[in-house]
Amino acid sequence: MTHSKKPHMARKTAATPAPATTWPRPWLFAALLLASLIAYWPALNGELLWDDPGHLTRPDLQSWSGLWRIWFEVGATQQHYPLLHSAFWIQHHLWGDATTGYHLINILWHATAASLFAALLRRLQIPGSIFAAFVFALHPVCVESVAWITEQKNTLSTVFYLAAALAWLRYEDDRRPSRYIVATAWFAAALLSKTVTATLPAALLVLAWYRRGRLSWRTDILPLLPWLALGIAAGLGTLWVEKTHIGATGDAFALTALERPLLAGRVVWFYLAKLLWPADLAFFYPRWSIDAHSAAQWLFPLAALAALAASVYWSRRDRAPLAAALLFGGTLVPVLGFVNVYPFVFSYVADHFQYLACLPIIALLAAAATRTVALLAWPRWSGPALATALLLLLGTLTWHQSHQYRDVFALYETTLARNPDSWVAHLNLGVALDDTGQPAEALPHLQRALELKPDFPETLNSLGSALNRLNRPAEAKPLLEKALLLQPRFASAHNNLGIALIGLQQTDTALASFQRALEIDPAFASARVNYAWALANSGRIPDALVQLAQARRDQPAFADAHFKTGLILAMSGQIAEATPHLRRAVELQPDNPDMHFALAHALLQQNRLPEATAHFEETLSLAPNHPGALDALHQLHRLQPR
Structure with a gap:
């Protein structure tokens, strides 16, 4: 991005007509899509990662009424971005939970954004x-x-942001109302997808100044006032959701009026450095300690102000550096620390925060490189060769970086290799290990997470859950009680406390914990199944079956609800009624040896020996030391004729 105020350059610019079309060239889009697919190939079949389940369409939102809630019920989705969640809703109906489709669409959007970027330039x-x-x-x-x-x-x-910018430039050509409406619709679509795009009106004013060297109240500012109002309203709404629904409050956000500009200065230089030298990129970066009494930390905002002043001075000759700096810093404003966003709990910076902001810096450097090569007396092939070499390097780095997004283990192990003291990476890796039946391996990560960030309710709850799985309820109980002291309406902690109390033979207290979890979250299927199991063990079989029926209605594909239903019916002597539920549990969770064993036992009691044998054998293939399965097979072999 360069612009000269020299007379001969001004005459050349004035004589050059605007391109006939402002939309992407099909061949360029195809090339960008192919390049993106190759670079992101390692992540194409990547599993769901942190926060993905909170963004993909939940079962209660998958109907038409759920789509209505996405648009008109604040809190129905994690963030109120109805157009984004409508896109997820459509994708769910196209390919359900298969992650490859979501990754392909994300690459498609990225390639589209890149081609729109080229069209805008x-x-x-x-x-x-x-x-x-x-x-x-x-x-x-x-x-x-x-x-x-x-x-x-x-x-x-x-x-949508880039489409709105292009549509706005078309509107500037002839000021037709229809083009204004189209541009406004694109801008509204951008806001309904993510409100960081609220910075677009200010960016368009910067572009108007860059192109003409001045701003007109009537032609530049006045038409953008409705957009500015829309952007401010959307931004305030997102801040309210961040604070009230997501939890961007508390000590983690307690920055003073002096500390916030300190943080902003450091954030700007961090993102610029990563853009120019993308080494050691991490999913979670270290969280800085901001101290207004540290003279060294003031160097960041002072250096930023000095660079801005230099750009202002240089703008008398070339407006491009100042325009790029204003666009870069202005687009970053929502994440500079002047307002609270929830990810600040983990780190003040994240690569995805500069996805949109990096465009003006890339444009500035690409234009400067193009002009420089044109001025040098090098062979004509040298420019394309250098560009190709740089793109191959960037593509290779992206290809390697994409590998860590294959699954949670690759992601968090890579993160911890680059940032060993990331408490949230330890927490998330511990939770993933616990969820995959490896509580012993999860324990050191969860303990380290608690050391690094004491008194975090999620860590206390997750550590308590792992200890429950390791049959250490006496150690789990105080951790879970502390989590609830810090966050009384923590449904998962109430549920895990109930499990610990069951392990300590305190059934009545456990029932109260499960009930409290369900009061907070009536759709919490795991808590309802645990409540039912506790009722059954207290001899209240009919009440337990009622709760399990509700759990199956809430989540028809929840294997444990079918499993516990089958077990309770079997224990009550209703073997024939138990068998369909046990069979359904095995269908839903075929890698669970206990479910195969329970189904085999039920089949054995009905004298269905071949089927029982097959499920006992499957039990042993999944868990060679499974108690009871080997003995049952020996008995079956004696019963069956040779």
Whole structure:
């Protein structure tokens, strides 16, 4: 992005007509899509990662009424971005829970954004537009946004943001009301996908100044006032949701009026450094300690102000550096620390925060490189060769970075290798290990997470859960009680406390814990199944079966609800009625040896020996030391004729 105020350059610009079309070239889009697919291939079949389950469409939102709730019920989704969640709703109906489809769509949005970026630069007559588009498509700082399903909000909103910018430039050509309406619709779509795009009106004013060297109240500012109002309203709404529904409050956000500009200065330089030298990229970066009494920390905002002042001075000759700086810093404003966003609990910076903001810096550097090569007396092939070499390097870095998004273990192990003291990475890895039946391996990570960030309710709850699985309820109980002291309406902690109390033979107290969990979250199927199991063990079989029926209605594909129903019916002597539930549990969770064993036992009691034998054998294939399965097989072999 360069602009000269020299007379001969001004005459050249004035004589050059705007391109006839402002939309992406099909061949360029196809090339960008192919390049993106190759670079992101390692993540294409990646599993669900942190926060993905909170963004993909929940079972209670998958109906038409659920789509209505997505649009008109604040709190129905994690963040009130109805257009984004409508896109997820459609994708769920296309391919359900298969993650490859979501990844393909995210790559498609990314390639579309890159091609729109090229079109915008071409419309602004900025050199190096194609080169800049490929840099954006292949730059490793974009991996977190493109390889992580949750960040479809980044890629989708950027598509609408750039489409709105292009539509606005078309409106400036003839000021037709229809073009204004189209541009406004694109901007509204961007806001409904992610409200960081609220910075677009200010960005358009910067572009108007960059192109003409001045701003007009009537033609530049006045038409954008409705957009500014829309952006402010959307931003305030998101801040309210962050505070009231997501939890962006408390000591983690207690920055003073002096500390916030300190943080902002450091954040700007961090993102610029990662863009220029994308080494040691991490899912969770270290969380800095901000101290207004540290003279060294003041160097960051002072250096930023000095760079801005230099750009202002240089703008008398070339407005491009100042325009790029204003666009970069302005787009980052929502995440500079002046307002609270929940991820600040983990780190003040994240790669996905600069996905949109990196565009002006890429444009500036690509234009500068293009002009420099043109001025040098090098062979004509040298420019394309250097550009190709850089793009291959960026693509290779992105390809390697994409590997860590295959699954949670690759993601958090890589994160901990680069940031060993990330308490949230230890917590999430511990939870993943616990969820996959490895509580012993989870324990050291959860304990380390608690050491690094004491008194965090999620860590206390997760550590208590792992200890429950290791049959150490006496150790789990005080941790879970502390979690509830810190967060009384923590349904999962109430549920886990109930499990611990069951282990300590305190059934009546456990029933109260399960009931409290269900009062807080009536759709909490695991708590309802545990409540039912506790009722059954107290001799209240009919009440237990009622609760299990409700759990199966709430989550028809919840294997444990069918399993516990089958066990309770079998224990009550209703073997024939138990068998369909046990069979359904095995269908839903075929890798669970206990479910195969229970079904085999029920089949054995009905004298269905071949089927029982098959499930006992499957039990042993999954758990060679499973108690009872080997003895049962020996008995079956004696019973069956040779």
